Amino acid sequence: MRMRRARVGSMRRSRPRPLLRAVVVVAAVAALLAPAAGASAAPAAGTARAARSDLVRSKEYWLDNYGIRSAWKTTRGKGVTIAIIDTGVDGTVAELRGAVVGGTDFSGEGAANGQTPVGSDSGHGTMVASLAVGRGTGSGTGVIGAAPEASVLSISVGFGSSAPNSDQQIADAVTWAVDHGAKVINMSLTRNTLDWPPSWDTAFLDAAKHDVVVVAAAGNRGSGTEEVGAPATMPGVLAVGGVNANGIASSQASSQGITIGVSAPSENLVGVVPGGGYVLWDGTSGATPIVAGIVALVRAAHPELDAANVIQRVLATAHDAGAPGPDDLYGYGLIDANAAVNGTVAPVTANPLGDLAEWVRINRRAVATPTPVSSEASVVVPVPGAPAPPRNPVGVLLPSTVSLTLVGLPLLVILLMLFAIGGLVVGAVVHFRSVRRTG
Numbered sequence: 001m002r003m004r005r006a007r008v009g010s011m012r013r014s015r016p017r018p019l020l021r022a023v024v025v026v027a028a029v030a031a032l033l034a035p036a037a038g039a040s041a042a043p044a045a046g047t048a049r050a051a052r053s054d055l056v057r058s059k060e061y062w063l064d065n066y067g068i069r070s071a072w073k074t075t076r077g078k079g080v081t082i083a084i085i086d087t088g089v090d091g092t093v094a095e096l097r098g099a100v101v102g103g104t105d106f107s108g109e110g111a112a113n114g115q116t117p118v119g120s121d122s123g124h125g126t127m128v129a130s131l132a133v134g135r136g137t138g139s140g141t142g143v144i145g146a147a148p149e150a151s152v153l154s155i156s157v158g159f160g161s162s163a164p165n166s167d168q169q170i171a172d173a174v175t176w177a178v179d180h181g182a183k184v185i186n187m188s189l190t191r192n193t194l195d196w197p198p199s200w201d202t203a204f205l206d207a208a209k210h211d212v213v214v215v216a217a218a219g220n221r222g223s224g225t226e227e228v229g230a231p232a233t234m235p236g237v238l239a240v241g242g243v244n245a246n247g248i249a250s251s252q253a254s255s256q257g258i259t260i261g262v263s264a265p266s267e268n269l270v271g272v273v274p275g276g277g278y279v280l281w282d283g284t285s286g287a288t289p290i291v292a293g294i295v296a297l298v299r300a301a302h303p304e305l306d307a308a309n310v311i312q313r314v315l316a317t318a319h320d321a322g323a324p325g326p327d328d329l330y331g332y333g334l335i336d337a338n339a340a341v342n343g344t345v346a347p348v349t350a351n352p353l354g355d356l357a358e359w360v361r362i363n364r365r366a367v368a369t370p371t372p373v374s375s376e377a378s379v380v381v382p383v384p385g386a387p388a389p390p391r392n393p394v395g396v397l398l399p400s401t402v403s404l405t406l407v408g409l410p411l412l413v414i415l416l417m418l419f420a421i422g423g424l425v426v427g428a429v430v431h432f433r434s435v436r437r438t439g
Contacts, residue, residue, distance in 0.1 A: 054140060056141070056142060056270055056278050057136065057140055057141055057142065057143070057144065059268070059270045059280075060143070060144065060270060061268075062264070062265045062290060063144070065247075065265075066264065066265070066294075066334070066335055066336060067336045067337040067339060067340075068146050068290075068293075068294065068297075068337040068338075070337070070338035071294070071337040071338045071340070071341040071342070072148075074301050074341050074342055075149075075297050075300040075341065076147060076148050076149040076150075076297070076300075077133070077146075077147025077148065077149045077150030077293065077296040077299075077300045078149040078300055079150075079300055079303075080150045080151070080183050080299045081101065081150065081152070081153060081181050081182050081183055081184070082132055082133060082147070082151070082153070082182065082183075082184040082185070082186055082292055082293070082296055083152075083153040083155055083180075083182035083185045083186065084125060084132065084152055084153065084155065084186045084188075085155045085157060085170065085173045085174065085177065085185065085186070085189070086124055086125030086128055086129075086154075086155070086156070086157070086186075086188060087117050087118050087119050087121060087123070087124045087125040087157075087159070088103075088105070088110050088111075088114050088115060088116055088118050088122065088125045088126075088154055088156035089114070089115060089117075089125045089126050089128075089129040089152060089154035090115060090116075090125075090126045090274035090275065091115045091154065092115075092275075093126065093130075093272050093274065093275065093276050094137045094142060094276060095130050095135055095136060095142050095143050095144070095145075095272050096126070096130065096134065096135065096152070098135070099134075099150075099151060100129075100151075100152045101151040101152065102114075102153050103152075103153050103154030103155055103156070104155055104156075104176055105118070105155075106155065106157045106169040106173050106176075107119070107156050107157050107169065108158070109156075110156040111156075114153070114154035114155050114156045115154050115156075116156070117156070117274045118156050118158060119158060119159050121159070122274065124285065125154065126271075126272055126273055127271035127273060127279065127285075127286070128186065128188045128271075128285060128286070128288070128289045129145075129152055129154070129272075130143045130145060130272035131145055131146065131286055131289040131290055131293070132145045132146060132147060132152070132186060132289035132290070132292050132293040132296075133145040133146075133147055133148060133149075133150045133293065133296075134148060134272065135148050136148065142272075143270060145289070145293050146289070146290050146291075146292075146294050146296075146297065147292075147293035147294070147296035147297050147300075149300075150184075150293065150300070153181075153182055155173045155176060155177060157169040157170060157173050167191075167196075167197045167199060167200070168199055170187075170189075170200065170203075171199040171200050171202065171203040172203075174200075174203035174204060174206070174207055174214075175203045175206055177207075178203075178206050178207050178210045178212055182212060183212060183213065183299050184214075184215065184292050184295050184299065185207065185212055185213070185215065186215055186289050186292040187214065187215065187216040187288070188216075188217045188284070188285035188286075188288045188289065189216075189231075189285075190217055190218070190219040190225055190228075190229040190230070190231075190232060191229050191230040191231070192219065192224070192225055192229045193229050194227070194228075194229060194233050195230060195233075196230035196231065196233070196234060198364060200230070200231065200234070201356070201360050201364065204231070204234060204236070204237070204356055205357060205360070208307070208351075208356060208357070211307045212307060213238060213310055213311060214231065214234075214236070214237045215237075215238045215240060215288055215292040216231045216232040216234075216237050216238070216239055216240065216288065217232060217239075217240055217283075217284040217285050217288040218232050218239050218240055218241045218242065218254055218256075218257060218284045219232070219254075219255040219284060220242070220252065220253050220254060220255060220266075220285075221251065221253075221254065221255050221256075222251075222282075223283070225255045226255060227255055227256060227257050228241075228255055228256070228257025228259050229255075232257070232259055232260070233257070233259050234359075235353065235354030235355055235358075235359045236353050236354050236355065236356045237259075237353065238261045238262070238291065238295070238311055238353060239257070239259045239260045239331070239353075240260070240261065240262060240264055240284055240287045240288045241254045241255075241256070241260040241262070241263040241264075241266075241284065241329070241330060241331055242254030242263060242266020242283065242284040242286075242287045243263045243265060243287075243321070243330070243334065244265075244266075244267045244268075245265065245267060245268055247321060249263070249321070249329040249330060250266050250267055250282075252282070253266040253267050253283050254266050254287075255284075256328045256329055257328055258326075258328045259353075260326075260329075260330065260331035261311070261314070261315060261331045261332060262291060262315065262318045262330075262331045262332055262333065262334070262335045263287070263318075263321065263329075263330045263331055263333065263334050263335065264288075264290045264291050264334070264335050265286070265287055265290065266283055266284050266286055266287040267282045268280060268282070269281050269282065269283075269286035269287075271286065291314070291335055294314065294335060294337045294340060294341075295310060295311075295314060297337060297340070297341050298310050298340050298341055301341045302341075307351065308348055308349075308350055308351040309345075309347055309348055311351060311352060311353060312345060312347070312348045312352050313340045313341075313343070313345045314335065314340050315332040315352055315353075316332075316343075316346075317336050317339035317343045317345065318331070318332040318333035318334055318335050318336060319333045319334045319336055320332075320333045321333050321334050
């Protein structure tokens with residue numbers, strides 16, 4: 001029997017503007033691991049637990065299909081910190097012990113260290129963290145993340161109608177992550193709008209200034225996100241689309257948009273929930289931490305690279321899945337961890353995903369206030385052969401001796417000539433009429 005849990009990360013509107021998590025249907029893995037009917041003998045408790053954990057690890061098909069295990073021969077992400085801005089990460093579960101090195105809460109509901117899950121979908125952040133930095137439960141058992149030696153900052157924020165200031169919470173969370181040493185920020189959430197508030201400009205510009213790579217979910221069509229929403233629409237952000245186990249763009253567990261950078265698995269993902277236990281889930285909320293973990297691998301292998309070149313390695317080594325070049329289904333293609341870590345990639349001088357500072361300059365222009373200019377700043381150009389103007393002219397609109405001499409007299413002569421000609425014409429007309437009458 002396939003058990004169902006309440007939907008984790010289902011789309012919930014926040015006020016005053018919607019801030020939506022990008023995740024969906026969850027099923028308890030425990031049910032899938034139940035022994036077959038008619039089994040002759042029950043194994044010892046420890047053996048059964050190990051068998052379940054082995055089966056959990058075997059479900060992580062992306063470890064081999066996307067070059068992650070191969071990349072581990074070079075690095076497992078040690079020394080890189082990933083900030084997870086979400087519902088909070090339970091650092092006490094077996095797979096995450098020792099992984100969470102700090103955190104905070106902006107929801108007003110969680111613990112000071114960010115490790116108390118908050119909200120109606122409180123398991124979301126722990127599931128995300130397990131796919132990014134999970135350590136497993138032993139050799140070949142339990143959930144292991146893409147970067148199993150990277151560290152996590154757990155930053156809990158509020159979602160839904162109970163968190164009317166979600167936009168500001170996100171901005172504050174990004175700033176806090178930057179200030180506390182994150183080199184990668186995972187945002188498995190979407191605002192469900194193309195635009196974003198100005199407070200995000202400041203926070204994300206701060207991240208760019210401090211060389212932080214921001215990885216964000218594209219959202220899920222099955223949860224109501226028909227097109228990619230912010231922060232995945234923001235210039236410079238690495239937006240992640242989702243594919244199924246066969247590498248085909250997911251019809252429900254992803255959305256489409258021209259800002260997608262790369263694609264990663266978003267269906268049949270196994271993750272850890274608070275308190276322990278495993279779930280299967282769908283959504284770009286799961287694809288995003290896989291990519292964030294791979295970004296951490298790149299940063300660990302190439303500490304000399306800035307954020308722009310880290311992103312370039314991820315994009316340049318992705319495999320085309322649709323038409324050649326980036327498209328709105330797959331972005332630059334399916335991510336390849338081993339190639340991103342070990343491949344040869346030409347350097348770039350700017351973020352290939354755009355420049356937020358330039359976007360802000362163009363789109364957030366302040367209304368200019370005209371500044372009055374004193375007439376004393378006017379430049380007086382002397383006329384050749386004319387008397388020099390007075391040192392302190394009264395004003396450019398008052399007549400001067402020069403203007404009267406050079407302009408006034410010729411005008412007066414012309415007017416007198418016109419009057420004279422007019423008089424002659426009138427006299428001729430009168431004379432001609434009088435002659436006709438007498439004739």
